[in-house]
Amino acid sequence: MTRKQSQQHDAQRKPSWRVRWKTMSRAVGMEIREHKSSFAVYVVLRMLVLAMAILQFFNGDYENVFLCILTLLLLLAPAFIQVQFRIELPSVLEVIVLVFVFSAEILGEISSFYEIFPFWDTVLHTMNGFLAAAIGFSLVDLLNRSDRVKFELSPLYLAIVSFCFSMTIGVIWEFFEFGMDQLFGFDMQKDAIVHSISSVMLDPTHTNHAIRINDITQVTVNGQDLGLGGYLDIGLIDTMEDLVVNFIGAVVFSVFGFLYVKNRGKKDSIISRFVPRRKSADRDYLRLVIDGGSRESHTNMRDTVIEQTFDCPDKLDA
Template sequence: MRSILGIILFVSLVLSAIYTAVRLIFAPSASEAGEFDMQRSDYTLMLLQCILGIVVMLLPSLIERKWAVPIPSFIYILYYVFLYCAVFLGEVFNFYYRFAHWDTVLHAFSGAMLGALGFILVSLLNDAEKIHVQLSPFFVALFAFCFALAMGAVWEIYEYICDTLMQLNMQKYMSEAGEVFVGQAALQDTMADIICDALAALGVAVFGYLSLRRQQNVRKQPEAPQDGEMPAQA
């Protein structure tokens, strides 16, 4: 399943990058484009996202090989599904504008996924023989929440840099028709994204905390004596 999804994602992004590069050559500039025509800036953003998608989809396997960090298959599957929905469907097929809450759903999805990844990273540290610190369930959950929220903030910084340097609209500070928003309206997309990241990560953190506490309580329970054995005296 993981390999099949990886192949589908890779082929989709490569073909999309080629298509976008060709369209970029013949796309009209902002002054030449009609009201509903896609401009060069639109294809530039699409091409940038496709190339970035190809690069970041390879990161987990590189990390796994270089640092011997075992990443569960379900994280790979969630990661590939997220990239497919965010880049291929979101940018290439313009789902961000076709569906009002597409971006919100993806940020909630990524917040939950990164929260789960945060739990996995701490579990690896707790199981490492060279590290003699065992984090409590509360601090494991806190790290997972902060990790997911930090990654969401890094993504918003990336969007801001791209918008500033390349005159794009990744942070949706203007409408599809080019109308620039003012005041809170200009911040709405960014803050909504961060809040969605936080809520999804919080949900995963609470669920993970309760699961770890339950596992901890099970370990503390004394083992039942086997047949023929006397229970231990206090």
């Protein structure tokens, strides 16, 4: 193999993981700084998470430190997705995602907002239903408008797919909470106090008739009063409430998504602020970084050849 062929072979090889990491890091950095509003929110939230991580480290709570590190990675997710899949998230949607991550992990888990504010979990699950519906809608809408994919759905089917995608995400999350509770003894499916229950297991005739107990004010376990003032429901009510509010968020976005597609091009819609679109060439930062790196490498190689030529004048005669 000649030297020229060897150089061509090396050029055709895939870049190393270090080069790919550096390229992706530069592209993600450019993406984060693209919109001033989302960039400002990202910087503020990142500083708050870092401060919380330092505080938890000195408190010796290393589990929360790990949660802070996970939050920092999740805050990078919107920019990474935009770069990797070459889609443009509206700044409003990006800000909502960033605030959602911070509210769920830092405020909800570490600062115990789930316990301080009973509605906190409900609000986040409603937002999750809305955001998941937006993601599902956008994925199908991008395929719908692609020239390379023979795929076309009516506005109604787009709304149905959006709704089903959101509900699927909600159910999978409840599976995750149940698994963590069962395998690791967590309490992600929060308990509730109820004052009446119905169960066929209380039927002495075993004929599948539900026996109801009302006005429960005291529950004793192994001879010890729990002091809860009622019966302890282990997560069922919390799970169903989460799915109900997820349902509401999914329905709301699906309806707006249907109207958006139905009237696309006729007038500007507020829902367009939540619908991702394909990146234009001037905002495809991954391609810009790769092309810039290629031009830089080509320039460096050319300069090296020129320097070697002038260092060895006899090559000019050749």
